[in-house]
Amino acid sequence: MDITDLSELVHLHGKAIYRFCYNLAKNQSDTDDLYQETFLKAMELCHKIEKDNNPKAFLISISIGLWKNTRRKYARRQRIAPIDELNENVNINYISKDESSPEEIIISKESRIMIQNAADSLNDKLKIPLYMYYTAEMSNEDIALALKIPQGTVKSRLYKARKILKNILEREVSNYEKF
Amino acid sequence: MKNSESFNQLLKLTLTPTVEPSDELNQKIIDKLKENENMKPVSRKRLSVALVAAAITLTMSISAFAACNFFNPKQVAEHLGDKTLAQAFDDKNAIEINKSVDSGDYHFTLHGIVSGKDISDFKGSAEKVNPNRTYAVVSIAKKDGSKMPDTKDDEYGKVPFFISPLIKGEKPWQVNIASMNGGYSDSVIDGVMYRLIECDGVEMFADRGLYLCISTSSFYDIKAFNYNEKTGVVSLNSNYKGANALFNLPLNKTKVNHEKADKYLQELLNPAKDSSEDDNAQADLASESKPFGNLQKIL
Secondary structure (H helix, E strand, C coil): CCCHHHHHHHHHHHHHHHHHHHHHHHHEEEEHHHHHHHHHHHHHHHHHHCCCCCCCHHHHHHHHHHHHHHHHHHHHHHHHHCCCCCCCCCCCCCCCHHHHHHHHHHHHHHHHHHHHHHHHHCCCCHHHHHHHHHCCCCHHHHHHHHHHHHHHHHHEEEEEEEEHHHHHHHHHHHHHHCC | CCHHHHHHHHHHHHCCCCCCCCCHHHHHHHHHHHHHHHCCCCCHHHHHHHHHHHHHHCCCCECCCCCCCCCCCHHHHHHHCCCHHHHHHHHCCCEEEEEEEECCCCEEEEEEEEECCCCCCCCCHHHHHCCCEEEEEEEEEEEECCCCCCCCCCCCCCCCCCEEEECCCCCCCCCCCCCCCCEEEEEEEEEEEEEEEEEEECHHHCCCCEEECCCCCCCCCCCEEEEEECCEEEEEEECCCCCCEECCCCCEEEECCHHHHHHHHHHCCCCCCCCHHHHHHHHHHHHCCCCCCCCCCCC
């Protein structure tokens, strides 16, 4: 793969990679850095990237590597720059029994933040495949390829992650209903 | 919550931020990719280059092999962010030299030289004194293959290098880059140090004979070179304890200007009362840079 191909990947997979980076870095400034560093690192390694062999998975694996290397920096900043990005358009009617009311919108936002926080609190082994699957929209096969683990392990980790998140959400919803 | 598909959808929506990379960020990355591509060494055949280098080292001390694995002057100027100078090095007026000399622990290569007016993006007060400038690119590599210290390293500068044009017939300790409003920029790429030097234009002296000297010293070191006052010839002192090298500068003789050259030397060697404008320019020079280095400010 040459630089022209790599430039095409910026347009082709940039959005998914940026969002994945955002879920790791948690603020725009660090996301921009991580995203940019991902492509610059990819440039150094472009001779290893095959155009037809899932370059997105390769790029995501670079992001993970870079993020792990700078985890302390990102973690420190995250503590002083909490997440404030909210998606007003998120459709979460399926957790509401009735038509949306102002109260339910608040619940929706709270639920969303709750899930995000719960996902963030997962350990890396569960969190990273989760973000790869849901944020970067990668298949189990691609995740296995990028993380160099068997597909069965990917499935198992995703299952555990979902289970933990589901339990947290159910518990919180239950607490809210009691309240 | 019983519906796993709905839960999947919830996770998908929740864990997908709405953020996107800005167009500017994407363009910046693409520009950097292109820029870095341009900065790649001309050849990556390190093994073959090493073999060639070894063979040449055995047979001769001066060679013209260097161009194949070093950056060329245009690339060095680009790396230093001087696009206008990069273009100048690509111009027909630029002279590609690519001569190498081994001395001490170092492998010196003179890559190329260019002279002219307004050929750099970085203009200092030196241009007020003399708008015609000469620029040359020299690389310094370790002979044993180890890396030169990066400019950010503590080791950088511990071994100084003095690189300067010299004019045949002029005392080199009087007429050198330091007295000719000179400056330099260093950049270390892949363990090779590239120095871009600049000074007042020397093309006007082309018919007299010009040299480019290198020595491991902070200023011109009279121990590194011999100067024959009768003939005006500068030669290498092979007994010098440091590393030294001397190249001939094959400049364009059509640019020779005896009248201008004499006037320039007269002013340089007899810095009496210049015009007030020149005084101001000289004052600027003195205040902004110690022995030379208006380019150092850029870095």
